[in-house]
Amino acid sequence: MGISISNISKSYKNVKALQNISFDVKPNELFGLIGPDGAGKTTLFRILTTLLFPDQGTATVAGFDVVGDYKEIRKNVGYMPGRFSLYQDLTVEENLNFFATIFGTTIDENYDLIKDIYVQIEPFKDRRAGKLSGGMKQKLALSCALIHKPKVLFLDEPTTGVDPVSRKEFWEMLKRLQQKGITILVSTPYMDEAALCDRVALIQDGKILQIDTPKAIVKHYPKPIYNVRSNNMYQLIRSLKDYEFNHSIYPFGEFVHYTDSRTDFNPKELQKYLEAQNLSDIEIEQTEATIEDTFMELAK
Amino acid sequence: MNKVIQVEGLTKMFGDFTAVDAITFDVKKGEIFGFLGANGAGKTTAIKMLIGISNPTSGNATVAGFDVLTNPNDIKKNIGYMSQRFALYDDLTVKENITFFGGIYGLSRKRIKEKSEALIKELGLEKVASQLVGSLPLGWKQKLSFSVALIHDPKIVFLDEPTGGVDPITRRQFWEMIYKAANQGTTVFVTTHYMDEAEYCDRVSIMVNGKIEAMDTPKKLKEQFQADSMNDVFLKLARG
Structure with missing residues (x-):
């Protein structure tokens, strides 16, 4: 249950945010979308999570069409946007409970999946989300994105502005989630994180520059x-x-x-x-x- | 050596919590000083004290020759500051932003005009000089806001994560601007999460839980921690 993207384009007024993008993410792959701010990463995420219509092209996520089957996609994906989007004035536990309930499940039912991550913030479960440090917010957001056991996980720049130690820990968490069978599409402006993905797409100005394994990309560098x-x-x-x-x-x-x-x-x-x-x-x-x-x- | 930043035992407490714990260091004229640390280590709190917008609980610091406690307003006139979040006004044009910040720092109209023309030419922004800053790519904005932070020829410029999210080519052009400024005698005080950028600094300090746990040239830090890169040094130290 992966992702298939075929000739997707999207423009805002006179800005071409995405220009004829096509690629596939295989089931259970950890796939990186690597590019700077303004490359079009967030636009692509919003299309794949059914929050935005493409101007042209088609895409499926977990086998469902992003336009026709949007309701099915929403049940089957987890999305962690780049900007912290949980309820600041709910506590840690209330946020998690809220998202579990929305998806018709409970914290207990899928606790296994988030345990590794959630135990680190559980001591602060009565604290309001708005009062958490950056690293803790990130862990809560990831827990909330996972609580309904999604098949595909979308993470939009989860490590931007995060220090190297926390970044390393975050990637270790992603690897463990992958081992549990989740397909992961993650974007990052940090090129060194590309090496941690199975395959990556390099993206700039709405165009894919290259798609391959990190090793193959480096091997094809044209000059000594x-x-x-x-x-x-x-x-x-x-x-x-x-x-x-x-x-x-x-x-x-x-x-x-x-x-x-x-x-x-x-x-x-x-x-x-x-x-x-x-x-x-x-x-x-x-x-x-x-x-x-x-x-x-x-x-x- | 001319020390433009001198910090001794600088401490900031919020209630029982010690955010900055008796840090001591000097920065020399024309030096590129990297101020590193994990999120929450106390970097931003320390910078706020150094730029005169937060009073220390104890300790001393002078910046550009002025005491942070008694002369914070003189400090503000003599430093430049740029952060990733607040840089320029998106709904003013390139020219308007330059004029605005030039005016804030008390430059004459004539001087602003000269500066404005020179700066637009140097950055190659002639074609977009009358466009709103909000319409420019992030990399251009960051280069422009660095130049604007230098518009009053400050002795020191503070850069708080200036290159976050910026594309790799622009990130390097940005560092060339930093080198150029340092070469002309401006002291550069910079924070970053890109560890390759830590290597570009003359000296680096690493803060852990409010204290400076290491401070030296990147070369010596790598020797001291038997690490191949500044990333390894950081990972060894900053877990706290």
């Missing part, structure tokens, strides 16, 4: 890529930008990722050039591309 380092990052970037043979220059942590426009690039030549620019402690060595390198190359 080099880590370059020197004593002065800013001067290094400027010097590389002035280098006539550069193809791309992107800072990556302590290095700059550099690709050359020539096929017979010799790092020693670049070394000499950088030395002539008064840079020192220069290191140049070949490295592996990341998802982010691929994204930037495709988005260029």
Whole structure:
């Protein structure tokens, strides 16, 4: 029971939010939609969760058509929007109870599914949702999205603005949910999270740039890529930008990722050039591309 | 070395809860200082004290030469501030925003005009200068609001998660702007959840439960925690 998206387009006035998007999410897959703000991720989520009509194209979720069978979809999916959307002035437990009741179930009936997550906020079950910390709100929202045991789970940027430790914990939770048989479509602006998905779609400006496993995406990077380092990052970037043979220059942590426009690039030549620019402690060595390198190359 | 931020034993309590627990550090002129920590570690509370909008419970701090307790208004004139949430007015145009913030900081009309033209040219915003800021992509907005935060040539600029959600290419262009500003002597105080960006800082501090648990250059922190990346350093430390 996965997701099938076929030639979906959606525009708002003169903004083309989605342009002819097609892809499938397999049953029980953990699928990542990777792209920055404004790429169209939320629009796609809203169409798939039956909150918005597409202008063109069709899609099915868990076997149901997003337009014709919208009521069935709503029973079978969980949706955690990017913005916290629970009732701020209900307590933790009241929120969970409310969502269970709406879907004709009880907390007890599906407690197994949310147990791992809910135990972490259970000590605060009498606290109003509005008074929770960001991390706790996120766990409550996920519990509420799961309480009716959905077949497909939609998570729109669940980790945006979340620190690296909490992000890591959140992804561990997702992996456990996947093991329970749930299909998961998750969006994120953090490229490093792509590696944690079974497959990903890279999306920008309403278009899919590429769809594949994270490993295959990285493998298909078209050029050899080099880590370059020197004593002065800013001067290094400027010097590389002035280098006539550069193809791309992107800072990556302590290095700059550099690709050359020539096929017979010799790092020693670049070394000499950088030395002539008064840079020192220069290191140049070949490295592996990341998802982010691929994204930037495709988005260029 | 010229220290533009000096913090000693700075503490903030809310009732029984110690949000910021006796933090002590200095930031030098022209330095890019990364101020990291998990959500809820106390970063925002600390920044609010440093920019003069929240009084410390105890301890001292001077920012741009002014005491946070006795001269908070002088601090506000001498720093720039930009956050992910509040940046610019969506229903003013690019030009109007620049003029508005220039006016707030007391720049002359002539100076505002010069600044406005230079800034629009540098950011390549000529075609959209008369459009509402709300219609611009997030990346452009963030680059514009950084430039606006520098419009009065402040000694220090505070950036609170400036690149959250921004696309990877724009995120890097943004950091080039940071390098350029630092190179011209502006001190940059920045928070981020992107650990690759922590590597771009001259020095980094990591806050855990209100205390600064580590502070050094990214290179030395990685040695100290025997970690390959700042992400690993953070994961080792910040679980708290």
